[in-house]
Each structure stands twice: as structure tokens, then as C-alpha cells.
Amino acid sequence: MDLYSLLNYREKKMMSAPDSCYKINTILIIDDEIDICTNLKAFFEDEGYQVFVANDGRQGLELFARQRPDLVILDLHMPHLSGHDLLTELARKAPHIPKLIISGVGNVNEVMQAIHSGGWDLLSKPINDFGLLLHKIGLMEEKAALLQQNKHYKKYLDHILEQRIVALQSSELKIMEAQREIVSRLSDVIEMRSRETGNHVRRVAQIAHYLALAYGLSAAEADMIRLAAPLHDIGKAGIPDAILMKNGKLVDDEFEIIKTHTTIGHEMLMNSDQPIIQAGAIIALQHHEHWDGSGYPHGLAGEQIHIYGRITCLADIYDVLLQKRQHKESWHAERARNYVQMHSGTFFDPHLAQLFLQNIDSISDIILDSAESG
Secondary structure, X not given: OOHHHHHHHHHHHHHHOOOOOOOOOEEEEEOOOHHHHHHHHHHHHHOOOEEEEEOOHHHHHHHHHHHOOOEEEEOOOOOOOOHHHHHHHHHHHXXXXXXXXXXXXXXXXXXHHHHHHOOOEEEEOOOOOHHHHHHHHHHHHXXXXXXXXXXXXXXXXXXXXXXXXXXXXXXXXXXXXXXXXXXXXXXXXXXXXXXXXXXXXXXXXXXXXXXXXHHOOOHHHHHHHHHHHHHOOHHHHHOOHHHHOOOOOOOHHHHHHHHOHHHHHHHHHOOOOOHHXXXXXXXXXXXXXXXXXXXXXXXXXXXXXXXXXXXXHHHHHHHHHHOOEXXXXXXXXXXXXXXXXXXXXXXXXXXXXXXXXXXXXXXXXXXXHHHHHX
């Protein structure tokens, strides 16, 4: 069986039945409020979970090291070790283990800090809706399963790529062909999973390639962007279906989870020693950064953002504006062009935006050709 057949078989299998799953059986509750711990422990034990309880952050960290629970539920304000510091440490030690914050905190900035520190989701105290609690645990279980599956899938792809490279006797041209094939298959996976409209990832790649040449990058580097740009949303494979497929506008907590697709995608790709995958890691991480620093995940500004990220950001947003999505109607081309002009110097590199508008007819032809071929 050749590489294409192996990958095609693997993807079909993943679409129908994941190779791995994540099951929450043990829960660690870390909270200095005894009554809350007692009530949650009784509830979860009635639901069939094994429960461990710690009443301060330091004790919780020690208990975590001994028991390695499948889920951590913690408060933010505790003695000895704060919830923020605890989250940071737990995220470093076990990023794949879900962490649910329960807190009476009303400060939005503090909540956002907790999410950035490693929290997966948040419930406000007091907890009155235990059905919602179980629902959130189910969503985190699903996300953990997807991350585990992605890890195994990446390991499998790395193994296949290594075998391919050895078989091709280090021929540079053939190695590049192997990378292109793998990137193409990965792009197909994320397009199927996120139900993208038409050939979105391929249009983004073609627009990014055109912009790279217009910007003055070499033909080789422009081709690198064209090959890597389809990986910009690969991290969406780690976003729960309930959020990724939601009909209607996302609430704040859901949007924060969606935003993590940038860092998830970067983590999936960053350790490769293959140039296309390395470029894909940069693009996955930075394609939502904005020229004025208002983007995410790191709030980079100006030329702190890699040129690959700046180019893909513009290509991605423009194509999305023109497409009908679950939460929006398609925009007319003139409205989308006005959006690019209006956000030149804010969302977009002003020089890139100028080049984009100067070459809008050629870029429109790219989109038209994609629609006709799709």
C-alpha cells in the first residue's frame, strides 16, 4: 500500500471512529471552602467518579502528583498557592488534563488570566445547575480526546514521513513532494472537520502566494507560503464539535476556546524539522495577530509578526468575508475590499493591504477560478 493510500485509509478511519478516547474517571477538587468540596465530592461519587479533595493549592499540587487525576476542579483564591499559580504549574506538568475553574470571581480580566494560565473552562459559584457542570465536563472530555487523537495522528504522520524520506534516499525534490502530500492530506482533514465552505484553505494558499510575490519575496519562499498556508486552521481539530459546529454567535467563553486553535496548531507542528511544516507552525500560531497588536494569541504588533503570518491573516480574512458561513452571510466584493482598506494599519500590514488593493483584480480572478474548479 503506497503512502497516499495509507493516509487516505487513516483519515477515513479517524472520521468514523477515533483511534483514542479520553475518559474521566478520577477527579481532584482543590478549594478552601469545605462545604463546596463536600457537596461536589458527594455529587460526583453518586455519579460514579472517584474523588480526591485538597483544601489549598500546595496540598492540591502534591495530591495531583500522587494521584494523576483525569480532571482537576479548582478555585482561584486559595491559601499557600493561588489558583493562577496552580494552573500555570498544572499546565506545565500535564497540559492534556482538563482543568475546570469554579470561582466567585467577577473580574473579567482575572477570569481571562485564568484561561490563559491553563484553565479549560469556568463555572461561577455557587453551582446550582449540576446538569451544566456535567455538560462542561463532557465537553472537556471530548476536547481531551481530540488532543490525544491529534497527538497520535501527528506521531503516525511523522513516522510515515520518516519512512518516506528514508525510502527516497534523501532526495531533496522527492522529500518536498512528500511534505506537499502530507500537508495536502492534513488540509483535507481540517476542511472536513470544520466544514469549511468550498476550497477555503486552497484559496487562502493561492492568495497568500500571490501576495508574497507582490511583496517581493523570492519565488521559493512564496511557494513555501503557498504550501504551508493550508495548515493555518489545523488547530481546529482540537476544538470540541459543540463549539466548532455551533449555529449562531459564540459567547465569550466559547470564543476563548476557539482562539486556542492557534496555539494547538502550533504545538501540533512546531517540532518538525521539515521546512513546510515549520512554516505551517508559524502560520497556525500567528494568522490571527494584528498589525496594531489587537490580535491573538500573543498580541504581537507590526513586524513582530512573521511575514508569513501577516500575509495569511489578510488572505484568510478576505476569503472568509466573501463566503457564507454558519453565523454570517457572504459579503459583496466591494464591501470586503472596503473592509481591507478600512483596517489597513490596524488589522493588516499597511504595505500588504496597499499591494492587495492594487492587485484586487488578479486576486478576484483567483477566487473566481477556485469557485469554477470547485
